[in-house]
Amino acid sequence: MRLNLNSNEESDIKERFVNGVKAKTGLVRINDSNRGSIAVRLVLTLECLKLQKKEDVDNHPSSSSSAEDTLDNFQPSPNYYLRYVTVTRKNGSLGISVKGGRENNLPILISKIPEGGAAHNTKRLFVGDAIIKVNDHLITNVCHDDALQMLRSSGHNVTLLVKHYKAAAPFLLGPRGNNNNNNGESEEEEDDVWVDFISIPLLMGYVTRYVQGTDKLRRNGFEVHGMNGTNSSIIHCDNVNSLSEWIKCITENIANLAEIQIKLYNLNFGINEKIEYMGWVNEGVLNNNHPWQSYCARFMIIRGRDVLLFDTPPMSISEWLDCEVVYKLYESMLRVVKDTENVDQRQNCFLLQTCSGVSRYFSMETKQGLLDVQCAWHRSICTSMMNIKSRTFYVLHGNNQQPSNLILDWDNGFTLYDNWTNSNIWTYKFSELRGSSDDHISRLKLHFNNAGCIETKELVCQDLQSLLFCVHAFLTAKVVSVDPSYLNTDSIQQ
Known part of the structure; x- marks a missing residue:
């Protein structure tokens, strides 16, 4: 961002x-x-x-009052020099704001007493009073935040020992009775009414x-x-x-709450149905009436073998089961869009491509959000393919187009099984695949390394896109299983 x-x-x-x-x-x-x-x-x-x-609280005298009149209203008589005052909270508030503290080399000074508040009603507290004790707890050498915490946790009826500093009142009130934030002192807002x-x-x-x-x-x-x-x-x-x-x-x-909620949901799901990601993404939607792309918020869940898209977060089991947009991970591919490929000014984009030909364009608010989706996708792919173990695709091979089965197996890799002879024609490990090419329709060439030589196997598959995505899923899962650090966000940054 x-x-x-x-x-x-x-x-x-x-x-x-x-x-x-x-x-x-x-x-x-x-x-x-x-x-x-x-x-x-x-x-x-x-x-x-x-x-x-x-x-809005009218805390100050009318504008026609002089500064001297204002100060007179806040200065105690001499016998108020050192005194105990009990304040009963009003709406949970003591009705004072304070400044000062050990970090400013100042006592905790009352800087504001809103009219009608608890402190104002005592008629015995004044701007410029330094708070010495709170319920017999000495606070003359505490920092500002600690003093605030002691005041907030002091109970409903609070006894304050205060000492008036006449010279502090003009400083705290300012020339017209307003509070100023001088000499680096922090003004407390909590006793204002919000x-x-x-x-x-x-x-x-x-x-x-x-x-x-x-x-x-x-x-x-x-x-x-x-x-x-x-x-x-x-x-x-x-x-x-x-x-x-x-x-x-x-x-x-938001991310921390989602993580906690995912753990709670996962208590009800089996080991192969765990939620890996749950959060909002922004989907680019083409509008036929306009030449530009608009964006809609979608709630994405990556769970088990599926990626689910909702318009609003599901709040019940029935809503989970009734999701209208569900794609199998091993029949889909997540591809991060490079910055040079972005279709507009949106950043952190990715494509969700499916074997049915559907391609959905998404944008995340932050780079970290994009990395979180990538990591969740890879974790789910690894878990799914290890659990699925194998997938079989009907293919034709050879000049005479013999019907066969191409078996993708977690342990054995690629195996071509001849349906006529009921035997394996060839087998290669996933690690021996060096590349592939296709005509985007049905013809596929797989290039394998066999003892230092590249061997090319040509196949015809009517479900070509599904086959390619499944191969990609197995290869991704193999990489993740061999190198778990691949799941760390640092290792998959573009």
Whole structure:
């Protein structure tokens, strides 16, 4: 997947606990039909991606108030210099934001107290208060993230020992009572009120940077689609590193969930029916009314001897059994399309060719996704051919076109069996095949190495394409069985 933005900015994605769950968070933009481009927060957990909007809260005095009036509202009287304050959470929140920490050589300072929140209702906490203890646990020498975790896990009723730093209040409030992010301090957003408005389960979901149905890559945006039909709309990132990291993290979470789901499914399948791959691919579809190719998302499963294609992920046994598009692996071939052969701007493409003459063109979102499909295909081919052991094809050989059987056998290789004499005419190992040629109709020439000499055997087969694909499947399986490292993604990169 190509990233076209040029930026040296670091990713602004943070890792924190949200409602007690470890998550990655960050601000992005989406387009709203009523409000135009709006800022939202992404919250990524192992199983879900949430888009959140910030709930509007009037935290600040009116614009007519002076900076001095603002500070007066937040400065305690002298007898509040060192004190205990008990805060009862409201909607799970203490109602404070904090800055500072050991990494900044600062105490944990209250930087914001939204009006109407739990802390505001006590009337005894103020911007500029340093938190000394949380429920008798000293936090004067902890880092920012550890302090946040202690505050979040401190229970419903929290007793804080605080000490006011009068000089810190103007610094934290800024000239008009707003929070500033100065001197490298990290501003905590968790106590702001964020409300979920889109929640996308990642199991059997997918990420795409392409404009729907086209080969056009979005410069700074992506979409996330869930199997339940939900989608994220177009998520825009102004930071190229954040864009790259979001796509990478979401894709990895989807892949991890798919791997777990595959293991669960495989508990119900026999050793020769295991799922090796399950995920979304993009199929190029020619439209007779237009000169260009459009793309549709297909859900591909490589299982046992079959490759299955669905419009939506199967959710029941009946849906598995009723799949309308099923191809046998040993009667098909997966061929990676070189970059110079791509039909348009889509990258990471491959062809699924079948013996019936059907050829389907697919594109993956990432190079790694393409390698995953290749590896799964090779694993399934190896398992299938070792289990099948042999395949027999009716052929004609010789000048008088004698009817015979060409037997492809896992142990013996190629054997031509004469049906008239009931005897083997010749046998060669798979490793002795040096090449082949055909007329794309029925005539096939096989070139074998026999003690340093090339011997050519000419056959006529009405099921030529199926024979060729089956030969390819046996040869691929042999290579994989001899060299298991061939299944590693590094060894099959083009």
